[in-house]
Amino acid sequence: MAMSYIWSGLVILSFLWGFFHGNLSAVAAAALDGAQSALELSLSMAGILCLWSGVMEILNVCGLSRRIAALFRPLLRRLLPNASRDEETLAAVSANVSANLLGLGNAATPLGIQAARRMARNCGGTASDELCLLVVLNTASIQLLPTTVASVRAAFGSAAPFDILPAVWISSLASVTVGLLTARLLSRRKGGPA
Structure with missing residues (x-):
């Protein structure tokens, strides 16, 4: 709700600034150009989202997503021992x-929400350390294929939208490492399990 007030305030201030400084036509033109660019980007992103959601569905149907998920279970059992008790x-x-590993952030969101709801059942209204860790893992996820970023790059005319892979691998690995270490440090400071 607060964000809608902030965005509304910014739009009103922009038009007032343009009006009082004699640039109202430039502000209006920029607003229309921005709206057109946002629509074009949204349509191109929708196509890419449909493609990768279809890929995820194919992975589900052929059972490959279950196999990939099974690879992570030993690690997740160590990171989230309480959540691991519920299959x-x-x-x-x-x-x-x-x-998230496949870069399907929009497809990962419903799964993350489902996991968070199940983990929050016994929290008593306060997020547990494991629930916070899930948020960290979801936010700072390691991505092998950054499909969303690549689709934005392709929409803006990049000839090689996936040439960012090494940088994405390094930065996502670093962000997950820092997130996990920080969560562990804060859990210990609070007196949680080590």
Whole structure:
């Protein structure tokens, strides 16, 4: 709700600034150009999203997503021991991590929400350390194929939208490492399990 007030305030301030400085036509033109660019980007992103959602569905149908998720279960059992006790929660977390690994952030979101809801059942209104760790893993996910970023690059005319792979691998690995270490440090400071 607060963001809608902030964005509305920014739009009103922009038009007022343009009006009082005699640039109202430039502000209006920029607003229309921005709206057109946003629409073009949204349509190109929708196509890419449909493509990769279809790929994810094919992976689900042929069972490959379950196999990928099974690879992560030993690691997730160590990171999230309480959540691992419930097989459905572990399956949702594993599928979420797998989808993020494939760069399917939009497909991973419902799985992450499902896992978070299941993990929050016994939290009593306060997020547990494991639930916070899930948010860290979901936010700073390691991506082998950054499909969303590549699709944005392709929409803006990049000849090689996937040439960013080494930088994405290094930065996502670093962000997950820092996130996990920070979560562990804060858990210890709070007196949680080591």
